[in-house]
Amino acid sequence: MLSALTQLLIYQLAGEVIARGLALPVPGPVLGMLFLFxxxxxxxxxxRELQTTSQNLLQHLSLLxxxxxxxxxxxxxxxxDEWLPLVLSLLISTLATLVVTALVMxxxxxxxxxxxxxx
Amino acid sequence: xxxxxxxxxxxxxxxxxxxxxxxxxxYQGAFWIYQRTxxxxxxxxxxxxxxxxxxxxxxxxxxxxxxxxxxxxxxxxLGPATVALAIPLYTQFKRVRSMLLPVIAGLFxxxxxAIISAVMVARLLGASISTQLSLAxxxxxxxIAMGIAERIGGIPSLTAVLVxxxxxxxxxxxxxxxxxxxxxxxxxxxxxxxxASHGIGTARAFQVNEQSGAFAALAMGxxxxxxxxxxxxxxxLLR
Numbered sequence: 001m002l003s004a005l006t007q008l009l010i011y012q013l014a015g016e017v018i019a020r021g022l023a024l025p026v027p028g029p030v031l032g033m034l035f036l037f038x039x040x041x042x043x044x045x046x047x048r049e050l051q052t053t054s055q056n057l058l059q060h061l062s063l064l065x066x067x068x069x070x071x072x073x074x075x076x077x078x079x080x081d082e083w084l085p086l087v088l089s090l091l092i093s094t095l096a097t098l099v100v101t102a103l104v105m106x107x108x109x110x111x112x113x114x115x116x117x118x119x
Numbered sequence: 120x121x122x123x124x125x126x127x128x129x130x131x132x133x134x135x136x137x138x139x140x141x142x143x144x145x146y147q148g149a150f151w152i153y154q155r156t157x158x159x160x161x162x163x164x165x166x167x168x169x170x171x172x173x174x175x176x177x178x179x180x181x182x183x184x185x186x187x188x189x190x191x192x193x194x195x196x197l198g199p200a201t202v203a204l205a206i207p208l209y210t211q212f213k214r215v216r217s218m219l220l221p222v223i224a225g226l227f228x229x230x231x232x233a234i235i236s237a238v239m240v241a242r243l244l245g246a247s248i249s250t251q252l253s254l255a256x257x258x259x260x261x262x263i264a265m266g267i268a269e270r271i272g273g274i275p276s277l278t279a280v281l282v283x284x285x286x287x288x289x290x291x292x293x294x295x296x297x298x299x300x301x302x303x304x305x306x307x308x309x310x311x312x313x314x315a316s317h318g319i320g321t322a323r324a325f326q327v328n329e330q331s332g333a334f335a336a337l338a339m340g341x342x343x344x345x346x347x348x349x350x351x352x353x354x355x356l357l358r
Contacts, residue, residue, distance in 0.1 A: 005199065008202045008203055009198075009199055011202045012202045015202070025348050027347070029197070029262070030343050030344065032198075032201070033202050036206075041212075046209065051206060054203035054207075055206075057196065057200050058203055058207070058322075060150075060322075061321060061322035062318075064196050064197045065165050065318060066145065067187060068279045069284075070142075070183065070190070071187075071276055071283075073173045073176060074280075075280055078250070079280075085240070085241045085250070086241070086246065089237050089238075089254055090237070090284055093240060093254075093257070093258075093285075094258075094285055094316065096233075097236070097258060097311075098292075098311050098315045099300060100229055100232040101226075101311035101314045101338075102225075102297060102302040104229070105221035105225035106221075106302055106307060
C-alpha cells in the first residue's frame with residue numbers, strides 16, 4: 001500500500017509542478033492522472049498493489065468531499081439571502097447538463113460510423 | 120475525582136483529532152444508512168454526513184476553521200484519488216476509444232450547458248454578480264472550480280459549497296433522469312453524470328457499475344480542462 005500511495009503522490013506532484021511551471025489551465029491532479037494513464041499504457045497495466053490501493057481509495061471517494069461540503073456553514077447567510085436563485089440554478093442546470101450530455105451522446109452513437117461496440 | 124469535562128473539551132476542540140474523527144464517524148454512519156437503503160441515491164452519504172457535521176459543529180459552537188484543521192487530512196486525499204482514476208480509465212480504455220465521437224460531442228455540449236444554464240437561471244432570478252460568477256464553474260471538481268472562481272471574480276469558498284451541492288443533486292437524481300429519457304448504456308450514463316456532477320457523481324457511478332465509473336472519471340477530468348479554458352473566454356458573453 002505504501003509504495004502505491006507514494007506512486008500516486010509522485011504523479012500528483014509531477015502534475016502540479018508541470019501545470020504550475022508551464023502555467024497550464026489544467027489542474028495538477030488531472031495532469032497527474034493523465035501521466036499515470038500514459039505510464040499504464042506503456043507498462044501494460046497496473047501492478048496488483050497499485051490496483052488494490054486505488055480501488056480502496058476510490059471505493060470511498062465520496063468521503064473526500066465531506067470536509068469541503070461542511071463549508072456550507074460558513075455561507076449560510078448568503079444561502080439564506082439568495083436561496084431561490086441558488087437552488088433553482090443548481091437544480092435546473094444539473095438536470096439540463098445530464099439530459100443534454102446523455103442525449104447528445106446517444107444521438108452521436110446512432111450515426112453509422114460509431115455503432116462499433118455499442119450493445 | 121471526576122475529570123473536568125470542560126477541560127477535556129478545551130483540549131479536544133483545539134486539536135485536529137476531533138475534526139478528523141467526527142468526519143470519519145459521520146461518513147461511516149451515513150454510509151451505513153446508504154447501504155441499509157440498498158444504495159438508494161436519495162440517501163446520499165455525502166449529504167447525510169454534511170448535515171450531521173453542520174448540526175454537530177453548530178450545536179457545539181465549533182468554527183469551520185477549527186474543524187477543517189482536522190478534516191484537511193481527508194480533504195488532501197482528493198489529489199491522489201484523482202490520480203488513481205487513471206486505473207479504471209485504463210481498464211475501460213477499449214470502450215472509450217470505440218466511443219470517441221459521442222464522448223467529444225457530449226463533453227462540449229454538457230460543459231457549455233452546465234456553465235450557461237447555471238449563470239442564466241441565477242441572473243433571471245436576480246442573484247448578485249458574485250453569486251452568478253461563483254455558480255459558473257459548479258460542475259467542475261472542487262479544487263479546480265475554486266481556482267476558476269478566484270480567477271473570474273467569484274467567491275472560491277462559496278463555489279466549493281455549490282460544487283458539492285451540484286454533485287449531490289446529480290448523484291441523487293441522475294438515475295431517475297436517465298430512466299425518464301430512456302438512456303440505458305452504462306457508459307453514457309456514467310459520462311453524463313461525470314460532466315454534471317464531477318467526483319461525487321463519479322463516486323456514485325462506481326457504486327453502480329465499474330464501466331459507468333470509468334466513464335464518469337473520464338468526463339470529470341475532461342470537463343475540468345474544458346471549463347478551465349472556456350469559462351474565461353465565455354465570460355464577457357455572460358456578463
